[in-house]
Amino acid sequence: MFRSTPYISRPPLHEKGIVLRKYQYLIYSVIAAFAGYGIWIFYTDGTSITAALHALGFSGVLLLCSLSLCNYFLRYVRWQYFLRKLGDKPHFLDGLYCYCAGFALTTTPGKAGEAIRCLYFKNRHRVEHAHSFAALLSDRITDLVAATLIASFAIYHFSDFRWLGWAIPFVVLSIILAILFPAPWLRLCSTFEHKSPSVLKPFFAAAPLFFQRAGTLLAIRPLLIGTLLGTVSWSAEAWGFAWLAQQVGCIEPAATLMGVFCLAMIAGAALPGGLGGTEAAMAFLLIALGLGSAEAAIVTILCRLTTLWLSILIGLCAILWLTHSKFTAPVFNTDTVP
DSSP states (O other): OEEEEEOOSSOOHHHHHHHHHHHHHHHHHHHHHHHHHHHHHHTSOHHHHHHHHHHHHHHHHHHHHHHHHHHHHHHHHHHHHHHHHTTOOOOHHHHHHHHHHGGGGTTSGGGGGGGHHHHHHHHHHOOOHHHHHHHHHHHHHHHHHHHHHHHHHHHHHOGGGTTHHHHHHHHHHHHHHHHHSOHHHHHHHHHHHHHSOTTTHHHHHTHHHHHHHHHHHTSHHHHHHHHHHHHHHHHHHHHHHHHHHHHTTOOSOHHHHHHHHHHHHHHTTTSGGGTTHHHHHHHHHHHHTTOOHHHHHHHHHHHHHTTHHHHHHHHHHHHHHHHHOOOEEEEEOOTTOO
8 A cells, every 4th residue: 555665855847847947937926015015115104014014013913924824724734635635644844835835826717837846745645646636626716716715704794806706606617517527528538638749748638537536525525624624724814804904093893894805805706926917906895895095005115015925935945945955755555536
């Protein structure tokens, strides 16, 4: 059932190349984001921002970072659960590095760069791409369901957004049905496999295994467990956002503010890392709740620094560790996976 085999001690050259190519998006996004933040602060009441930062203090920033770390860890536990459900048993600590490495490339278009963790799990833990991409899909779906549940408090408050309460469940259900009844998609993949260039053939050839594994993870029990972990993890960051808004004078209930956080995350999901869209949605919704523009700006910027940009920093550290670390762990046979 299992044998001890030395794993690749450093990422292969093709993996390094993918990471380096993705770094250009990270560099561009960092420049654009901080230029935008700087302009935003410049045109906002600097005195109010300074007062808000002084009131928050170092302990407040530390609290927000701690809540974000809780979010990342619980999401990694969910990732481990999904992989173990498929029969893979990656080393917990090294797997944590592999998972966090994906955060470094959160700002790539469509968050496609986050798939770099699938390469790390393949090269260091022998997790098949079909398994890791199935876990990635389930990760996204349960995140969307969890975020929608939390956002429902704000959706109820803002009537203009109530259509999301119907649209998102419809999208989620459509994806689940497409995975559970894959016949037309498999025929399409088979056609593409025969007509596509050789470099793409393995991708389409792996489609049957991907749909099978994704179907396993989208069964009722894994879906409920994944959604529960996602709800708890995102609630941690959402509560931090609510606490921060209340610290600078917002009088709305924490539940409504937590909903605003997730509603803004959903609104910005179409953009790389939610850049721009999430910030605009957060500020707009906070101002609609009665917060001043300066206070809304500092809440938004601090929230993004202690969530999105903290995760990117952790991801970069994880990539550096994985690039220079050696790792040996047992390889488990996954042939018995249903």
